[in-house]
Amino acid sequence: DQQVKQNSPSLSVQEGRISILNCDYTNSMFDYFLWYKKYPAEGPTFLISISSIKDKNEDGRFTVFLNKSAKHLSLHIVPSQPGDSAVYFCAALNNAGNMLTFGGGTRLMVKP
Amino acid sequence: NAGVTQTPKFQVLKTGQSMTLQCAQDMNHNSMYWYRQDPGMGLRLIYYSASEGTTDKGEVPNGYNVSRLNKREFSLRLESAAPSQTSVYFCASNRAGANVLTFGAGSRLTVL
Numbered sequence: 001d002q003q004v005k006q007n008s009p010s011l012s013v014q015e016g017r018i019s020i021l022n023c024d025y026t027n028s029m030f031d032y033f034l035w036y037k038k039y040p041a042e043g044p045t046f047l048i049s050i051s052s053i054k055d056k057n058e059d060g061r062f063t064v065f066l067n068k069s070a071k072h073l074s075l076h077i078v079p080s081q082p083g084d085s086a087v088y089f090c091a092a093l094n095n096a097g098n099m100l101t102f103g104g105g106t107r108l109m110v111k112p
Numbered sequence: 113n114a115g116v117t118q119t120p121k122f123q124v125l126k127t128g129q130s131m132t133l134q135c136a137q138d139m140n141h142n143s144m145y146w147y148r149q150d151p152g153m154g155l156r157l158i159y160y161s162a163s164e165g166t167t168d169k170g171e172v173p174n175g176y177n178v179s180r181l182n183k184r185e186f187s188l189r190l191e192s193a194a195p196s197q198t199s200v201y202f203c204a205s206n207r208a209g210a211n212v213l214t215f216g217a218g219s220r221l222t223v224l
Contacts, residue, residue, distance in 0.1 A: 002154075009152065032211050043116070043202055043215030044155070089154055093211055098143075098162060099170065100213060102154035 003027045004092050006103035014111055019077040021106050023090030026071065030092035034100070035064060035075050038087045047088070048075070080110045114138050116216035118203050124222045125193045133188040133219050135203030142208040144186035145170075146178060148199040149218075155202060161186055163208075193223045 005024045013019045021035075031052040036044035050057040050064045050073065057064050063076045077084055090103040116137045125131055137144065142163050147155040147170075157170030161180040175197060177189045186205075190197055200220050204213040 004154070006154075034212065036215075041217070043204075043217050045215070046212045049211065091155075097209075097211065098160065098168075099157060100145075101171075102147075102156070104152045104154045 001026075002104070003030075004090055004101050004103040006088075006090055006106045008106050009104070010107040010109070012109045012111060013080050015082055016079045019075075019080045019084065019108055019110065021075040021077075021088050021090075021108065023073045023075075023103050024071060025073075025092050027092070027094075027101075028071070029095050030101075031095045032093040032097075033064070033066060033073050034091045034093070035062075036089045036091060036102075038089065038105070044089055077108075080108075082110050082112050084108060085110050116203055116205055116214055118201075118216035118219050120219060121217070122220050124224065125190075126224050127194060129193050130189070130191050131193065131221075132190075133201055133203075133221075134185070135187065135216060136185045137203075137205040137214070138184065139205065139214065140183070140207070141205035141214070142183070143206050144180065145204040145213065146176075146186070146188045147202045147204065148172065149202060150199050158188065158201075190221075193221075195223045197221065198223045 034049040035047040038044040066073045087105045119134045145160040146158040159178040164183045203216040
């Protein structure tokens with residue numbers, strides 16, 4: 001049973017619009033969450049993170065929101081750019097800090 | 113800085129053959145990890161090494177062995193490859209106390 005789920009395998013948005021990628025988790029012991037971005041034939045690269053004591057973290061065009069009661073987080077990209085087209089993975093860190101659990105990924109396509 | 117380097121990038125094996133995936137990092141990180149990525153499953157942790165001289169099982173360790181050769185190098189061995197081990201393998205590392213992992217570019221393994 002996957003503890004971190006990304007229910008949308010793919011998402012297509014127009015350049016300049018907002019992209020919203022969603023992630024749900026089941027384990028209430030997770031206390032740190034990360035988003036990774038992956039281009040084809042490359043390894044995942046860190047994008048943005050959020051601690052469970054916060055509900056929002058912003059870095060330029062990227063904002064992550066955390067709703068602990070709903071066990072849900074989302075990544076907002078505004079404005080979306082064609083270079084943002086990639087697979088995005090949500091990940092959760094256990095409170096021992098030694099195991100990162102990933103969701104299945106969402107493929108984002110930003111159309112010019 | 114090379115970061116995390118994995119070899120080989122591609123490998124085709126026959127069922128029952130053995131092979132070792134090599135990983136080296138030049139960032140003086142304490143912890144190293146091996147993940148596998150399968151479609152829709154995200155990245156799943158195979159084994160990790162919190163520090164030189166220690167290794168621990170992750171979520172999917174069966175059929176694999178690891179060796180933390182020194183602080184820089186962490187290898188993954190398949191003793192008797194099976195078609196179910198066809199996957200893309202990623203090595204990652206981080207320094208003690210850091211939540212963000214740095215990934216290698218991946219090794220694509222096909223078992224026929």
